[in-house]
Amino acid sequence: MSETVNPQQWLQEHGDYLYRYAMSRLHNEDLASDMLQETLLAAWKGHRNFKGDSTIRTWLIGILKHKIIDHIRKEIRNRNLSDAIEHDPTSAYFDSDGSWSEAPRAWKENPEDLCRSGQFHGVLDSCIDKLPEKQRLVFRMRELSNDDTETVCKACDVTSTHLHVLLHRARLGLRKCLEIKWFGKDERS
Amino acid sequence: MKHACRQATKLASDALDRRLTAWELLSLRFHLLLCSNCRQCDKSMKIIHETAELIRHSQYGDLKLSDEQRRHLLEVLDKEAHC
Numbered sequence: 286m287s288e289t290v291n292p293q294q295w296l297q298e299h300g301d302y303l304y305r306y307a308m309s310r311l312h313n314e315d316l317a318s319d320m321l322q323e324t325l326l327a328a329w330k331g332h333r334n335f336k337g338d339s340t341i342r343t344w345l346i347g348i349l350k351h352k353i354i355d356h357i358r359k360e361i362r363n364r365n366l367s368d369a370i371e372h373d374p375t376s377a378y379f380d381s382d383g384s385w386s387e388a389p390r391a392w393k394e395n396p397e398d399l400c401r402s403g404q405f406h407g408v409l410d411s412c413i414d415k416l417p418e419k420q421r422l423v424f425r426m427r428e429l430s431n432d433d434t435e436t437v438c439k440a441c442d443v444t445s446t447h448l449h450v451l452l453h454r455a456r457l458g459l460r461k462c463l464e465i466k467w468f469g470k471d472e473r474s
Numbered sequence: 475m476k477h478a479c480r481q482a483t484k485l486a487s488d489a490l491d492r493r494l495t496a497w498e499l500l501s502l503r504f505h506l507l508l509c510s511n512c513r514q515c516d517k518s519m520k521i522i523h524e525t526a527e528l529i530r531h532s533q534y535g536d537l538k539l540s541d542e543q544r545r546h547l548l549e550v551l552d553k554e555a556h557c
């Protein structure tokens with residue numbers, strides 16, 4: 286048996302890395318740990334598929350990624366997230382001629398300061414939570430987990446055209462929410 | 475120029491996810507040049523995008539499995555995957 290086939294050693298060497306990857310997508314410690322367990326077991330059972338043309342870590346991440354995509358697909362199916370219930374929220378921001386119904390304000394703070402502010406994290410989370418479910422899901426995957434378009438489309442079972450529509454809606458919704466809950470404060474105080 | 479601003483914000487959002495065509499890029503730039511509202515919105519979307527990126531790196535950057543999680547995983551592996 287080759288020395289690469291040792292799940293205990295994989296856990297030792299790549300466990301934290303895989304766990305971080307899973308956490309950044311699932312935001313749930315128990316679930317991330319379960320996915321890691323499934324990944325290591327699947328890798329052990331399928332170690333003959335490891336060709337050695339990538340590193341063990343890349344191979345393990347590939348398995349984990351598929352497990353996470355499957356999990357998200359199942360979640361979507363279970364909760365029966367359809368697009369029909371999600372109306373186009375962008376119509377609220379524009380007049381019928383397509384111009385802004387209310388002028389967007391200037392945001393003065395920069396990303397570095399915002400990232401350092403724990404208070405802003407809280408406001409951002411609450412604004413993301415307010416998005417319609419499918420928008421929230423694609424926004425999280427795309428912006429917070431940095432998954433590529435292909436992965437998000439596959440997990441959420443949408444076309445790339447539809448994904449871009451959902452992201453546009455999510456970003457405008459988030460912009461509006463943050464403007465009210467965070468950036469609006471500057472001008473009042 | 476019907477739906478101009480709504481359309482411009484769509485292109486500005488798309489630009490964060492895909493490469494715009496030359497024509498799309500030109501029409502977006504032209505619109506942003508003339509429209510301060512969309513300039514503001516474009517900037518806001520980029521701020522959200524960049525902040526999310528920074529948060530992503532800071533949030534889980536040095537996260538590790540807890541001892542308990544590690545112990546549990548090792549137990550499972552010893553049981554299910556002994557060579």
Ligand SMILES: [Zn+2]
Binds near residue numbers: 478
């Ligand atoms: Zn405009």
